[in-house]
Amino acid sequence: MKRYVNNPIIAREDVPEIKPQLVDVTSVFNPGAIKYRDEFLLMLRVQNRGRETYLLTAQSDNGIGFALSKTIVEFSGLEDVSETIYHIYDPRLTAIDDTYYIMFAMDMDSGCNLGLARTTDFKSYRFMGIIASGDIRNGVLFPEKINDKYIRLDRPNNKPLAGGSTSGSSIYLSESDDLINWRTVCPLMSGRPHFWDELIGSGPPPIKTREGWLHIYHGIATHFGSTNIYQAGVVLLDLDNPEKIIARGKYNILEPREPYELVGQVPNVVFPSGMIVKDLEPDGTAKSDSELFLYYGAADTSVGLAIATVSELIDACHEGNESDRE
Ligand code: BMA
Secondary structure, eight states, rough: EEEEETTBBBBBSSSSSBBBTTTOOEEEEEEEEEEEEEEEEEEEEEEOOOEEEEEEEESSSSSSSSSEEEEEEEEEEGGGGOOOOEEEEEEEEETTTTTTEEEEEEEEEEEEEEEEEESSSSSSSEEEEEEEEEEEEEEEEEEEOOOOOOEEEEEEEEOOOOOOEEEEEEEEEEEESSSSSSSEEEEEOOEEEEEEEEEEOOSSSEEETTEEEEEEEEEOOOSSSSSSEEEEEEEOOOOSSSTSSEEOOSOOOOOOSSSSHSSSSSSEEEEEEEESSSBBBBOOOOTTOOOOEEEEETTEEEEEEEEEEEEHHHHHHHTTOOOGGG
């Protein structure tokens, strides 16, 4: 993908002062993204110097210059959760009809759970519940039901990382009738040991194209002595049966190269979390010649924008697997 020339598009200095929580903040990264009333909308993860996490929205008419809201996102209904919630972060946004769903990670004593909330106006937000517990994150909801079921991808954490934390080596597909109770259908794809995506997790929710569901995920190379390297890659899933992988790119499509990706709170990280396709067919399918904006966290410190066309990313799914198309 091509980086926007004036990256990062949002940095800590752009976060408005909201006293007492957000004053001279540390970082802003890993945004969810969605088109809302013809505008580009991001939901940003902001961290203050107490290492507390807050979510803020930002809006733009061109997807590049964003105005950040002066109000912190608050979810009604969270007060019903009896356990302490330390952080809510890495929101992924999905529109289904006129409702916008936000799926996020929740750090709690019981582990990292997956939570779901909804809004219709990006002013008031309703927490709907904890939809997976144990140790799981990177939950992303598909923008429509398939075979009458809601579908999500998620990533249980089970592999130890150098440094003591854990991460996952497989993305799973789950289904639900009501968005609250979910059933694991199958493991969808696994990390590829020794290569760029040894551990993996979903990025933004998949988008519908004529050729399949186009999905960007992150891959972590863990075999370098000093650091893990977070990169982005692509996979194409069957439209009617997303358990079926049509093609998975052999190469990453974005990797840490620029100083703001190489240096920061967590070095060597590009973490794709939001994606907006500019032009859609009347039925909501992405036009293949449309530009696609990918928003990503850079070094857990700022927000980068990378751009490609839909067809370039579909080609990238086949790259290195040329026999796929014969
Ligand atoms: C992942 C998550 C992300 C973070 C990334 C890089 O495990 O915690 O929120 O951006 O690590 O530190």
